[in-house]
Amino acid sequence: MERIINFNNEIKMALQQDDGRTFREIFLNLHPMDQAAIYLDMDRQQHLQIQQHLTPSAFAGIFQALDLQHQEKAVEEMDDAYIAHMFEAMYADNVADFLERQDAGYREKIISLMTGEGRAEVRELLDYAEDSAGTIMTKEYIAVLESDTVGEVMEKLSAEATRAVTIYYVYVIGPDHRLKGVASLRELIIAPDDAGVGSIMQTHLISAGVDDDQEDVAKVIQKYDLIALPVVTDQGLLAGIVTVDDILDVVHIEIEEDFGELGTTRGAMDYNLTIFQSAKKRGPWIIMLMLLGMITANIIGAFEETLEAVVLLSAFIPLIMDSAGNTGTQALTVAVRNLALGNIGPGSVLKTLGRELGTGFLIGAASAVALMILIPIFYPDGGMMFAAIVGLTLVTTLSLSAVVGALIPLIIKKLHIDPAVASGPFITTINDIMGLLIYFTIATTLLGQL
Incomplete structure (x- = not known):
């Protein structure tokens, strides 16, 4: 805590002197949770300075570390173009989680400003039923063809690992995008490069349907001690994956709701309510x-x-x-x-x-x-x-x-x-x-x- 306070003072001094280089050197080396804590300790003027010195993609990490209430306050201080670019740098499920709590007009305006694959992924996630596996899954995963060799898969991992939420599992699909199996990173590392990924993948699949309740998905991940769980459509097509960090958020939300129900205080547990x-x-x-x-x-x-x-x-x-x-x-x-x-x-x-x-x-x-x-x-x-x-x-x-x-x-x-x-x-x-x-x-x- 003392270390963060010292960095906080140095960062505020850099902002006061409008020294963007020093600010970025200190601030961007901190963990996103520490960045968020420092951001919350600043006033509106300092927030605007931070936006000036950070690209939308750099600010995305801070935004994802904030709770919903502070996220909503943060976007009030940003222009729509900055928000759209920031969302393009975030995982689609986190963007959808924020936007589904906003009114339809604002949601559509921001999505229309987004470009590329991210916009389509966010729209898809928002179409799923509330509290379903589809709403909490992420689209950033590594999928390979059953006919690929281990060497080809490792090359793909090297090229695409930075955009994936997790690389501990590689999801094996057929030409029609149906989920065929799962291969762990450990299995890929010890297998020869010329081996077909289809020969080492696990075909006894544990998966969830896109419409499954998020609590049921949490139970499956807990039962089988998984890091991630593939989510498939009714036709068996791979739609996304649910990661354990998403499940931790689900568990937190469900526990809070259950405590609220048990005490007839649902919706009234927010400390910041008037x-x-x-x-x-x-x-x-x-x-x-x-x-x-x-x-x-x-x-x-x-x-x-x-x-x-x-x-x-x-x-x-x-x-x-x-x-x-x-x-x-x-x-x-x-x-x-x-x-x-x-x-x-x-x-x-x-x-x-x-x-x-x-x-x-x-x-x-x-x-x-x-x-x-x-x-x-x-x-x-x-x-x-x-x-x-x-x-x-x-x-x-x-x-x-x-x-x-x-x-x-x-x-x-x-x-x-x-x-x-x-x-x-x-x-x-x-x-x-x-x-x-x-x-x-x-x-x-x-x-x-x-």
């Missing part, structure tokens, strides 16, 4: 949950006579509600996690629900035993019958709460919706309502025994 933007995104969820909470109030009102007869019942309402909510949230978390990992299939649903029912029952039984010991000590007026009411309520409520927490995401998954939308607050509210109904029903039934 107070009003944050309230606008989070407020509707709170209001909706508040309206659901009115059911809880009505349940308490419906059992007013029971509460008047035994006022002590009210002391344990928070305990029942909190225990039910916490148990349901735990089951929800476990279920969503196992669904994401593919551990729950059609044949294991009943097993999953049975396990959660048993888990909730054991937790409830342990809690009931503890309370049946403690309640007579701290609330002697209630006696053992009152302790039995609370204990029986906990056993029943926690058993059912665990099942509800696991069942709801399973149902939502069946409806082809992200199971993370079965958020913790919703599960908690449902289990609160159920817990109170069980509590007061048992208490009313046994009221004559108190």
Whole structure:
């Protein structure tokens, strides 16, 4: 960090003196992430100076290291021609990732200013369905013909390696561009130059379809420990590759979305949101949950006579509600996690629900035993019958709460919706309502025994 601060000061001094040569000597020797950090530490005037001293292709590395919000601020300070040239120097998937988040008019204007192969590749990527393999794949890969020799392939690698995202794999295609196999760089290095690449390639292919969900692609790359995964069309044509760094971005985005869903804060997790933007995104969820909470109030009102007869019942309402909510949230978390990992299939649903029912029952039984010991000590007026009411309520409520927490995401998954939308607050509210109904029903039934 201290090294970056020193470079930062030297770079700012060079800009202040309008010394472009010194600026480039220092700045271009830094890692793009360090360049981006220094860029963010500068004001608008210094940004314009950087653009004057750097070609669009040199600025491309900085741009790709910025997050979306800062990328959008950066392009506001650039003219359209500079942006188009910068995009031509970037990988097509990174350009498409940025442009798909912009309005259609701006997107079309910038693409029309681009030239050559890059423009066609960006258009192609933008045509694929959102969150599919097609939208995250890159077109910069090395493809060779099945009839090529190893020597010819190595010559091609030497000539085209700089434009490829990765050269660890070479993709072998037929004359019709169908994917035939994959050859690793290691296999190419140790093979004789006159050997046909078709004789050393791996034909047991692991690939993804262009319309496959990006989460499924991430699972395949994780399962087989791949650096890159070829993406093919329905006809088997090689369309692109998805690299592990793209998958890391996908995983980061999906985790952030799932955390937002679980806490009903999706879209409101950006640290840079204003107070009003944050309230606008989070407020509707709170209001909706508040309206659901009115059911809880009505349940308490419906059992007013029971509460008047035994006022002590009210002391344990928070305990029942909190225990039910916490148990349901735990089951929800476990279920969503196992669904994401593919551990729950059609044949294991009943097993999953049975396990959660048993888990909730054991937790409830342990809690009931503890309370049946403690309640007579701290609330002697209630006696053992009152302790039995609370204990029986906990056993029943926690058993059912665990099942509800696991069942709801399973149902939502069946409806082809992200199971993370079965958020913790919703599960908690449902289990609160159920817990109170069980509590007061048992208490009313046994009221004559108190």
